Amino acid sequence: GESVGLHLPTLSVQEGDNSIINCAYSNSASDYFIWYKQESGKGPQFIIDIRSNMDKRQGQRVTVLLNKTVKHLSLQIAATQPGDSAVYFCAESGNDMRFGAGTRLTVKP
Amino acid sequence: DVKVTQSSRYLVKRTGEKVFLECVQDMDHENMFWYRQDPGLGLRLIYFSYDVKMKEKGDIPEGYSVSREKKERFSLILESASTNQTSMYLCASSLFGGGLAGVTDTQYFGPGTRLTVL
Numbered sequence: 252g253e254s255v256g257l258h259l260p261t262l263s264v265q266e267g268d269n270s271i272i273n274c275a276y277s278n279s280a281s282d283y284f285i286w287y288k289q290e291s292g293k294g295p296q297f298i299i300d301i302r303s304n305m306d307k308r309q310g311q312r313v314t315v316l317l318n319k320t321v322k323h324l325s326l327q328i329a330a331t332q333p334g335d336s337a338v339y340f341c342a343e344s345g346n347d348m349r350f351g352a353g354t355r356l357t358v359k360p
Numbered sequence: 361d362v363k364v365t366q367s368s369r370y371l372v373k374r375t376g377e378k379v380f381l382e383c384v385q386d387m388d389h390e391n392m393f394w395y396r397q398d399p400g401l402g403l404r405l406i407y408f409s410y411d412v413k414m415k416e417k418g419d420i421p422e423g424y425s426v427s428r429e430k431k432e433r434f435s436l437i438l439e440s441a442s443t444n445q446t447s448m449y450l451c452a453s454s455l456f457g458g459g460l461a462g463v464t465d466t467q468y469f470g471p472g473t474r475l476t477v478l
Contacts, residue, residue: 285466285467287469292472293471293472294364294450294470294472295403296469297466297467297468300466340402347405350402351402352400352401352402353402
């Protein structure tokens with residue numbers, strides 16, 4: 252069946268470094284992708300989205316890259332801060348919305 | 361800003377009890393969703409609703425029912441709670457309606473209810 256997955260379950264970075272979180276998807280019909288951030292004890296928070304007619308979209312300190320050829324999505328966080336520590340997960344949407352299990356990002360001071 | 365609220369942050373119930381989880385959104389969104397979130401499994405869709413009094417089964421509807429009597433409110437009901445329903449329950453809403461077409465819109469989540477069934 253179709254699936255949304257993440258390459259790494261955990262990621263640890265030094266404060267100030269850039270972070271890259273990856274996501275693989277297998278449904279070639281998916282045309283809309285979202286990254287969510289979930290802090291401990293809280294609900295998921297929308298970060299950024301991208302549609303399949305784009306390959307890059309930038310927000311404040313975050314960039315999402317979409318490579319439709321290899322069905323790969325990534326979230327880049329610039330100058331990672333302690334407040335960025337959370338679980339990040341991607342979602343893909345075609346006929347329905349599917350969520351990945353998440354990557355836990357830990358920022359070391 | 362979209363605000364999605366859930367009636368309880370933490371809930372402890374006993375096996376066999378009837379449990380109601382309430383969700384309210386204040387942005388006049390058409391679609392509302394109930395998910396459960398378990399470690400390593402991600403979000404799994406239980407039920408969703410694209411209009412008042414309308415409901416659709418998600419991936420794991422067994423043991424659950426829902427009610428949407430008003431546009432802003434979507435309730436999840438566990439008729440007879442079991443220990444395997446211990447989980448984090450997340451409610452979400454999105455703007456667009458129109459059945460499955462609305463599922464593709466950005467979903468905004470509530471803070472979650474951590475339910476423990478003893």
